[in-house]
Amino acid sequence: SSLDYDREVQSVCPYCGVGCQLSFKIKDDKIAWVDGIDGPANENRLCVKGRFGFDYVRHPHRLTKPLIRRPDAPDKGLNVDPANPWTHFREATWDEALDAAAAGLAKLRGFFGGKAVAGFGSAKCSNEEAYLFQKLIRTGFGHNNVDHCTRLCHASSVAALMENVGSGAVTATFNEIENADCAIVIGCNPTENHPVAATYFKQFAKRGGKLIVMDPRAQALKRHASHMLQFRPGTDVAMLNAIMHVIVEEKLYDRNYVQGFTEGFFQLRDHLKDYAPEKMAPICGIEADVLRDVARTFANAKAGMIFWGMGISQHIHGTDNSRCLISLALLCGHVGRPGSGLHPLRGQNNVQGASDAGLIPMVLPDYQSVKEEGARELFRSIWQMEVNPEPGLTVVEIIDAIYRGEIKGMYILGENPAMSDPDVEHARKALAHLDHLVVQDIFLTETANFADVILPASAWPEKTGTVTNTNRQVQMGRKALNPPGDAREDWWIVVQMAKRLGLDWKYTHPSEVFKEMKMGMQSLRNISWGRLEEEGAVTYPSLSPEDPGQAVVFGDGFPRPGGRAKFTPARVTPPAEVPDQKFPMILTTGRQLEHWHTGSMTRRATVLDWAEPEANASLHPKTLRKLGVEPGEMIRIETRRGAIDIMARADRAVAEDMVFVPFAYVEAAANTLTNPQLDPYGKIPEFKFSACRVRKT
Numbered sequence: 205s206s207l208d209y210d211r212e213v214q215s216v217c218p219y220c221g222v223g224c225q226l227s228f229k230i231k232d233d234k235i236a237w238v239d240g241i242d243g244p245a246n247e248n249r250l251c252v253k254g255r256f257g258f259d260y261v262r263h264p265h266r267l268t269k270p271l272i273r274r275p276d277a278p279d280k281g282l283n284v285d286p287a288n289p290w291t292h293f294r295e296a297t298w299d300e301a302l303d304a305a306a307a308g309l310a311k312l313r314g315f316f317g318g319k320a321v322a323g324f325g326s327a328k329c330s331n332e333e334a335y336l337f338q339k340l341i342r343t344g345f346g347h348n349n350v351d352h353c354t355r356l357c358h359a360s361s362v363a364a365l366m367e368n369v370g371s372g373a374v375t376a377t378f379n380e381i382e383n384a385d386c387a388i389v390i391g392c393n394p395t396e397n398h399p400v401a402a403t404y405f406k407q408f409a410k411r412g413g414k415l416i417v418m419d420p421r422a423q424a425l426k427r428h429a430s431h432m433l434q435f436r437p438g439t440d441v442a443m444l445n446a447i448m449h450v451i452v453e454e455k456l457y458d459r460n461y462v463q464g465f466t467e468g469f470f471q472l473r474d475h476l477k478d479y480a481p482e483k484m485a486p487i488c489g490i491e492a493d494v495l496r497d498v499a500r501t502f503a504n505a506k507a508g509m510i511f512w513g514m515g516i517s518q519h520i521h522g523t524d525n526s527r528c529l530i531s532l533a534l535l536c537g538h539v540g541r542p543g544s545g546l547h548p549l550r551g552q553n554n555v556q557g558a559s560d561a562g563l564i565p566m567v568l569p570d571y572q573s574v575k576e577e578g579a580r581e582l583f584r585s586i587w588q589m590e591v592n593p594e595p596g597l598t599v600v601e602i603i604d605a606i607y608r609g610e611i612k613g614m615y616i617l618g619e620n621p622a623m624s625d626p627d628v629e630h631a632r633k634a635l636a637h638l639d640h641l642v643v644q645d646i647f648l649t650e651t652a653n654f655a656d657v658i659l660p661a662s663a664w665p666e667k668t669g670t671v672t673n674t675n676r677q678v679q680m681g682r683k684a685l686n687p688p689g690d691a692r693e694d695w696w697i698v699v700q701m702a703k704r705l706g707l708d709w710k711y712t713h714p715s716e717v718f719k720e721m722k723m724g725m726q727s728l729r730n731i732s733w734g735r736l737e738e739e740g741a742v743t744y745p746s747l748s749p750e751d752p753g754q755a756v757v758f759g760d761g762f763p764r765p766g767g768r769a770k771f772t773p774a775r776v777t778p779p780a781e782v783p784d785q786k787f788p789m790i791l792t793t794g795r796q797l798e799h800w801h802t803g804s805m806t807r808r809a810t811v812l813d814w815a816e817p818e819a820n821a822s823l824h825p826k827t828l829r830k831l832g833v834e835p836g837e838m839i840r841i842e843t844r845r846g847a848i849d850i851m852a853r854a855d856r857a858v859a860e861d862m863v864f865v866p867f868a869y870v871e872a873a874a875n876t877l878t879n880p881q882l883d884p885y886g887k888i889p890e891f892k893f894s895a896c897r898v899r900k901t
């Protein structure tokens with residue numbers, strides 16, 4: 205039958221940060237089908253991506269040989285046909301390709317200094333691969349210009365969490381919602397983007413929990429919500445300050461908790477005086493009575509949680525948005541007890557782990573600042589190499605540094621900035637400017653179109669390594685298949701590059717890398733490779749070799765001076781670009797259930813591509829009527845940065861002055877339109893708000 209299989213291998217889903225554990229059923233060296241298993245985050249559940257999203261692994265577009273750009277190749281960046289790349293590239297042996305890749309970067313290092321080279325790592329690779337990649341850039345080039353897609357995802361949330369609670373990770377697993385009686389879900393659409401987490405949220409509401417959903421777009425969770433606040437885009441701070449104003453004014457806050465565990469309350473109290481709900485209602489578009497009711501509901505709950513996503517973080521005031529959420533939870537004492545906590549839902553499957561492993565320009569593994577002598581000394585002793593004390597450049601800053609001629613070469617592992625960066629034409633021109641670009645990936649991505657050397661890597665089911673999900677659960681991914689052709693595991697490729705760049709690396713297995721990581725990472729205390737092989741997952745912090753890990757943290761204080769968390773007041777700031785006569789509508793971007801990020805995997809997965817085959821933009825039916833557009837017709841969306849033509853879809857969830865575009869479609873790349881203005885703290889671009897105009901084509 206079609207359910208026959210020869211063997212099964214237990215691993216983790218490579219898509220979203222929920223980190224569902226699954227079993228690959230292998231037949232004839234292919235993934236025949238997939239089933240959920242009893243992981244701590246998913247308890248046998250899977251969504252459509254985890255169940256049906258794997259035949260990309262054997263897609264004919266897979267890179268199976270190293271490629272070197274031909275000297276007479278057409279211009280960099282032109283679309284290369286993955287089935288026939290031969291006018292642009294030629295096949296090479298591994299030795300030849302690795303020599304060329306490393307020699308090009310070493311030449312720039314020799315001539316201009318190590319700062320002329322930067323690296324983008326990947327939140328889709330394992331913890332060990334992320335760790336090796338940041339170590340290679342830091343020790344091979346002597347600086348910290350290494351970043352990854354966390355910068356485009358939750359960098360502002362992490363900045364606010366580090367500042368106010370002293371740790372960037374979640375304070376409670378999402379499964380803790382079963383112990384809560386109230387939960388706020390804001391700036392995220394879990395049914396589409398964290399579907400298995402959403403099943404827990406729905407069960408919570410069915411049991412009578414109060415689910416407060418806040419988002420400028422309506423969503424499927426609305427049906428389960430006690431309150432649905434469809435507020436005006438970009439007015440989060442006004443709305444959240446108004447809610448906190450009520451909590452302080454009506455003395456609903458947890459006085460003992462505020463006195464015992466926090467600092468800065470009086471500054472916050474004074475700041476909130478200006479934010480009465482009656483004053484904020486016209487700004488955020490939510491009636492004052494509703495704001496008051498939400499404040500009372502959340503403050504009076506016995507245990508409350510707050511979940512948030514990119515709708516909070518991807519703004520120039522993303523850090524301020526998160527500061528408000530942290531203050532709201534602290535005011536009510538909803539941190540550190542079962543069923544309470546702060547939980548930014550992580551996007552990529554391993555964005556938590558890659559960040560923990562140090563794939564960030566300002567911090568070493570475990571968020572230890574490169575500026576701190578003690579942290580540098582620790583890694584100097586482990587690596588036997590100096591660590592540069594100057595924080596490196598972030599994703600968008602690296603692109604700008606290429607324009608200034610300061611960065612001349614890049615090594616990009618598994619990221620696709622030619623699709624994922626804001627104002628993507630700007631990013632693509634920068635990539636074309638590079639003197640030497642090495643791309644390591646499984647497909648000839650839009651970014652690989654600019655490469656001088658392409659190194660064929662392994663898909664997730666083709667390797668062994670650990671990943672860390674949104675819940676701080678470190679999980680073991682096990683190799684189920686061999687990579688096709690000459691493709692190799694990413695950790696192996698990074699090691700070969702390091703050796704050619706003059707580093708004395710001797711790793712022969714990812715477990716050796718994990719062992720080294722533990723030397724510099726307190727978070728991995730009591731978590732060994734052996735435990736992960738045996739138990740499949742351990743949550744950090746784990747208090748003993750037997751402890752499966754702590755689902756809730758900070759019950760007895762915070763990793764900050766005096767053990768106290770901090771209130772940081774936030775002021776209302778307008779978006780960087782507000783609608784005007786020329787560009788009267790609001791563009792917002794995001795993901796959709798079937799397609800993952802830039803689509804390189806899911807658009808090559810038969811079932812998912814069948815379900816969502818065409819680029820589409822969602823607008824309210826009334827807006828479509830005003831524009832004279834029927835659903836299914838083509839529209840042109842323009843911003844100050846560019847234009848795309850895309851099919852219109854009617855969607856009542858979208859507000860009347862808005863258009864929503866998923867960013868998975870290369871033929872209508874949403875990031876052609878987006879604004880690269882950055883949040884000053886988290887350095888995250890404002891993907892969620894651009895002024896645009898729309899017309900029928």
Ligand code: SF4
Pocket residue numbers: 217218219220221222223224246249250251252253254255398399400401
């Ligand atoms: Fe994979 Fe996320 Fe779906 Fe789970 S919820 S199966 S981790 S995409």
